[in-house]
Amino acid sequence: MVKLAVLCSGRGSDLQSIIDAIKAGELQAEISIVLTDKPNVQALTRAESADIKNVCVDRKLFATRAEFEAEILKNLGDVDLVVLAGFMRILSPEFVRKFTGRLMNIHPSLLPSFPGAHAHRDVLAYGVKVSGCTVHFVDEGTDSGPIIMQAAVEVKDDDTEETLSARVLEQEHIIYPRAIQLFVEGRLKIDGRHVVIRD
Amino acid sequence: MVKLAVLCSGRGSDLQSIIDAIKAGELQAEISIVLTDKPNVQALTRAESADIKNVCVDRKLFATRAEFEAEILKNLGDVDLVVLAGFMRILSPEFVRKFTGRLMNIHPSLLPSFPGAHAHRDVLAYGVKVSGCTVHFVDEGTDSGPIIMQAAVEVKDDDTEETLSARVLEQEHIIYPRAIQLFVEGRLKIDGRHVVIRD
Numbered sequence: 001m002v003k004l005a006v007l008c009s010g011r012g013s014d015l016q017s018i019i020d021a022i023k024a025g026e027l028q029a030e031i032s033i034v035l036t037d038k039p040n041v042q043a044l045t046r047a048e049s050a051d052i053k054n055v056c057v058d059r060k061l062f063a064t065r066a067e068f069e070a071e072i073l074k075n076l077g078d079v080d081l082v083v084l085a086g087f088m089r090i091l092s093p094e095f096v097r098k099f100t101g102r103l104m105n106i107h108p109s110l111l112p113s114f115p116g117a118h119a120h121r122d123v124l125a126y127g128v129k130v131s132g133c134t135v136h137f138v139d140e141g142t143d144s145g146p147i148i149m150q151a152a153v154e155v156k157d158d159d160t161e162e163t164l165s166a167r168v169l170e171q172e173h174i175i176y177p178r179a180i181q182l183f184v185e186g187r188l189k190i191d192g193r194h195v196v197i198r199d
Numbered sequence: 200m201v202k203l204a205v206l207c208s209g210r211g212s213d214l215q216s217i218i219d220a221i222k223a224g225e226l227q228a229e230i231s232i233v234l235t236d237k238p239n240v241q242a243l244t245r246a247e248s249a250d251i252k253n254v255c256v257d258r259k260l261f262a263t264r265a266e267f268e269a270e271i272l273k274n275l276g277d278v279d280l281v282v283l284a285g286f287m288r289i290l291s292p293e294f295v296r297k298f299t300g301r302l303m304n305i306h307p308s309l310l311p312s313f314p315g316a317h318a319h320r321d322v323l324a325y326g327v328k329v330s331g332c333t334v335h336f337v338d339e340g341t342d343s344g345p346i347i348m349q350a351a352v353e354v355k356d357d358d359t360e361e362t363l364s365a366r367v368l369e370q371e372h373i374i375y376p377r378a379i380q381l382f383v384e385g386r387l388k389i390d391g392r393h394v395v396i397r398d
Contacts, residue, residue, distance in 0.1 A: 110329055110351075113312045127393040130309055130349040132329060148331040152351035157395050164324075196325040196356045 002184045005079040007072075007087040012043025013169055014085035014106060014176055019050045021177030029184050032079055035072060036088050059085040059089065069095045081183055084138065085176070088117065093140040101190055104183070105137040106176050108168050110134060110150055114141035120161040120168070131155050131164065133172045135179040137190060146195045148188060149175045201228040201383045204278040206286040207235050211242025212368055213284035213305060213375055218249045220376030228383050231267075231278055234271060236288050258288065264382045280382055283337065284320055284375070287316065294338040300389055302337040303382070305375050307367050309333060314342035319360040319367070320382060330354050330363065332371045334378040336389060345394045348374045 006015050009169040015034060017084070021027035034047035047054035049080040055075050062068035069092060076082065082097040096103060123131045132152040139145035151171035155164060182188050183187040187198045205214050214233060220226035233246035235252040246253035254274050261267035266290060275281065283304040295302060310319040311330040315321070321332045331351040338344035350370035354363060381387050386397045 037216060086319075109329070110309060110312065113309065113323060125392070126311060127346050127391075128310070128349060129346055130351050131331075132351070147326050147328055150327060152329050152331070191324075193324070194356075 002029040002081065003079045004029050004081050004083050004180065005033050005035060005076045006031055006037050006043075006083045006085050007037075008041065008043035008085050009088040010036055010041050010043065010086055012041070012046045013084065014172055015043050015055050016046050017173035018045065018083065018085070018177055018180065019052070027177045027181045027184070029081075029180065032077065033075060035075055037068075037087065043086075065092055066094075073098070078112070081180065083176075083180060090142065091138070092135075096138055096140050099138075101137060104148070104170055104179065105136055105138050105143070105145070107134045107136065107143050108165065108172065110152060111136065111143055111147065123155060124159060124161065124164065131156050131168060133168050133175065135175055137195065146190055146193050147181045148182070148195045148197075151175050201280065202231040202278045202280050203228050203280050203379065204275045205230055205232065205233050205242075205282045205284050206241065207242035207284050208237055208238050208240065208287040209285055211240070211245045211284065211373055213274070214242050215368075216372035217282065217284070218245065219246050219374055220380070226376045226380045226383070228379065232278065233272060234274055236267075236286065240286075264291055265293075272297075280379065282375075282379060289341065290337070290345065293396050295337055295339050298337075300336060302377065303347070304335055304337050304342070304344070305371055306333045306335065306342050307364065307371065309351060310335065310342055312348065319363050322354060323358060323363065328354050330367060332367050332374065334374055336394065345389055345392050347378045347381070347394045347396075352361065 008015050021173045034052050036043050036056045037059045039058055040055045045056050057071045059068055070124050082103045092158050110133040114122045130152050134150045137145040153167045189196045189198055207214050230251050233251050235242050235255045236258045238255045238257055243253050258267055258271045281298050281302045310333040314319045329351050333349045334347045336344040354368045388395045388397055
């Protein structure tokens, strides 16, 4: 069974979609650990409710990123795929290189438009009429790695960050489990900047 | 009747979609002139076939952009909306300012991703899984003006510039006439970077 580590910082709604897809048999994998960088967040409760091992590696308790990441690595153990699901920390190039081709993220915009931590705010400020979400492998840049899947959603004239975020999350919860299942099936071939989905 | 000037550089397939929408009664406007910057292009033939006044203002015959644009202006006459439909020249800030809120362009990507003259090539090089097209008002930047409508299309792993372009063009031919009709109905309100579509 392919072992996933899911890293979260908050509510864990993407985590929940992965848990649900596994329960429904749509995703053939097991979550070996849920790890957060903050205590008392809902992601931990969701893992607990689903009987999944969970741990908080509180960023505030570590003087440096290197020590923080060393503690994460110790907790991850022998996982096949690291899944970032609303994990609001930038990982070091050293960490990223350890998991080349085995580290995924989901970003709430159609990359390369609107990278960074405030995608919905930036989308609304720019005035685009279509936004969406992107599942990608993580490289050493910010939101710049090879793209696995994307889904588009309409942006409405009266959208707020909350209403837009809710519409995009619906798509996130569909494409993230699917992208992970493609990984599990060995169908994702990285070729430079391209991810080819094999039949 | 709202009078349109349509500026083209080549095949004129977006022009044809506008002609067809007018014939079908979906777009209540008339094209008072089709203008190209190159001789012997298909856009002129399409205009001719539809009995629309057409003229080539050959860029090569003018020493400066100012003289070229002065000749365009002379030909445009008293139009309500200038529609760029595959017009491959950058217009000067002076020209653009003359038509603030009355100058539209269509661009074959989901802006702000992939501006410039080689959108499909850049889309394929980056490896996105979703692209599309954007109708926007023209401002003094390149492909940077307030967005009126966008449509998304899937990018396939085996796409070439030709196959992707064909898929995007289908959407261009739907949204460009619709965006122009919204202008005709007085429903487009520009508010800074935003275009609000009024009921």
